[in-house]
Amino acid sequence: MALYLGDVKSNLATSSNTVIPYPARVRGIYYTAGSNVGAITIKDGGSAGSTILVAVTPASGYGNITIPGDGILCSSNVYVALTNVEAVTVFYG
Numbered sequence: 001m002a003l004y005l006g007d008v009k010s011n012l013a014t015s016s017n018t019v020i021p022y023p024a025r026v027r028g029i030y031y032t033a034g035s036n037v038g039a040i041t042i043k044d045g046g047s048a049g050s051t052i053l054v055a056v057t058p059a060s061g062y063g064n065i066t067i068p069g070d071g072i073l074c075s076s077n078v079y080v081a082l083t084n085v086e087a088v089t090v091f092y093g
Contacts, residue, residue, distance in 0.1 A: 006093045013080050014087045018046060020078035024092040025071035026053070030064045031088045033057040038084030040065075044074040047081065057085055 008027055013019040026042060034057075042053040052072050055065055071093065080088055 008091055008093045010089050010091045012087060012089050013082065016047070016079075016081045018077050018079045019088075019090050020074070020092055022077060023073075023075050024078055025073050026067060026078060026090060026092050027071040028064060028066050028091040029055070029088055030062070030091075031057055032062045032086040033060055034084035034086055035060055036084050038082070040085055040088055041081040041083070042072070042074070042090075043079040043081065045076040046079050049076065049079055 011019045029040060031040060036059050038057045040055045040057060041051055043049040044052050078090060080090065082088065
């Protein structure tokens, strides 16, 4: 029998903003890249919060980022800053 870690939910962001307005564990990210190399930055606590993940994205295309274990804990909220990224879906629990 598999270990049950809890429900996984998702939210979509098409611009830099608070994608999850309460504490959560980020479990993964699916993204659609822009026309140039870009970046996805995850912060805990809004735009001025602590940076917990920076991922570089390729020019054009799409991809996913799997976060191992229990994910990354954001104790306040989950803010995404998108640089040359069209959209991200953040999976959390």
